[in-house]
Amino acid sequence: MTEQDQTLLDQGQSGGEGGETEPHPSGLPNELASDPTVQKFMGEDGTLNTENLAKSYVNIQSMVGRDKIPLPKEDAPSEEWQQVFSKLGRPEDPNEYQINDPDDLPENLQLGDDVKAQIKQKAHELNLLPSQAQGVYEFFMGLENNALQQQQQQVEQTAQENEQALRKEWGNAYDAEINKAKKAMKSFVPEDVQDDFLQKYGNDPAVIRLLNKVGNQISEGSLKGESTASNFTMTPQEAQRRIESINHDKNHPYWKGEPNAVEEMKQLHAAAYPSE
Numbered sequence: 001m002t003e004q005d006q007t008l009l010d011q012g013q014s015g016g017e018g019g020e021t022e023p024h025p026s027g028l029p030n031e032l033a034s035d036p037t038v039q040k041f042m043g044e045d046g047t048l049n050t051e052n053l054a055k056s057y058v059n060i061q062s063m064v065g066r067d068k069i070p071l072p073k074e075d076a077p078s079e080e081w082q083q084v085f086s087k088l089g090r091p092e093d094p095n096e097y098q099i100n101d102p103d104d105l106p107e108n109l110q111l112g113d114d115v116k117a118q119i120k121q122k123a124h125e126l127n128l129l130p131s132q133a134q135g136v137y138e139f140f141m142g143l144e145n146n147a148l149q150q151q152q153q154q155v156e157q158t159a160q161e162n163e164q165a166l167r168k169e170w171g172n173a174y175d176a177e178i179n180k181a182k183k184a185m186k187s188f189v190p191e192d193v194q195d196d197f198l199q200k201y202g203n204d205p206a207v208i209r210l211l212n213k214v215g216n217q218i219s220e221g222s223l224k225g226e227s228t229a230s231n232f233t234m235t236p237q238e239a240q241r242r243i244e245s246i247n248h249d250k251n252h253p254y255w256k257g258e259p260n261a262v263e264e265m266k267q268l269h270a271a272a273y274p275s276e
Contacts, residue, residue, distance in 0.1 A: 169236075172274050
């Protein structure tokens with residue numbers, strides 16, 4: 001049979017069962033369904049996600065009519081990039097930035113206008129938008145504020161621990177011994193630097209003990225003539241030494257039962273063993 005003798009039926013059979021292309025599950029033409037852009041909206045089973053496709057279309061339509069900012073090439077001159085940043089919203093002048101302190105920023109952390117001017121200049125050099133510059137500033141000052149609060153908490157905790165140690169050491173005489181240290185400090189530290197001195201050493205137990213020792217030496221003469229009530233201001237160690245002295249002195253009035261001496265011994269015991 002020649003080609004001219006072939007019937008239409010013969011031509012249809014020549015392709016076999018695979019001669020016709022099956023339709024795509026999405027219902028789109030195969031050429032369109034195979035496009036990479038359309039493939040993004042296809043499910044694993046090949047069906048079209050019409051909801052996502054519609055959202056994408058709405059988003060594209062919302063961009064219609066807006067100004068477009070073409071990106072310069074990698075080797076483009078700096079001037080082209082400056083135009084891009086200006087269109088994005090970077091101020092033309094560094095002074096146009098508004099650098100505001102957070103509401104909870106302590107006064108001692110607030111920066112002066114000269115420092116803020118340097119921040120604005122650097123923000124402009126880095127092509128930051130106003131919101132970015134303010135955000136970076138707030139983040140950094142927040143870190144500074146947290147560090148300051150932690151430092152203050154540490155100072156307060158150390159002061160409490162030092163006070164507890166001195167109270168344990170001096171017992172009921174704590175207030176009196178502290179006053180002696182204060183008097184020594186006022187006697188030897190010039191008045192115009194006393195605040196700075198207290199700021200640096202006011203919680204240092206070694207310095208307080210040293211000042212207390214000086215204060216004791218200054219007032220030693222006046223302490224000798226005090227009544228037995230002054231035993232309440234003795235440190236435990238001083239009271240214990242006094243008790244030991246009385247115990248070894250059998251001629252002391254205490255051993256004769258004199259009321260004042262007996263009362264003195266009671267006070268000495270209270271000062272020597274404050275926790276009992």
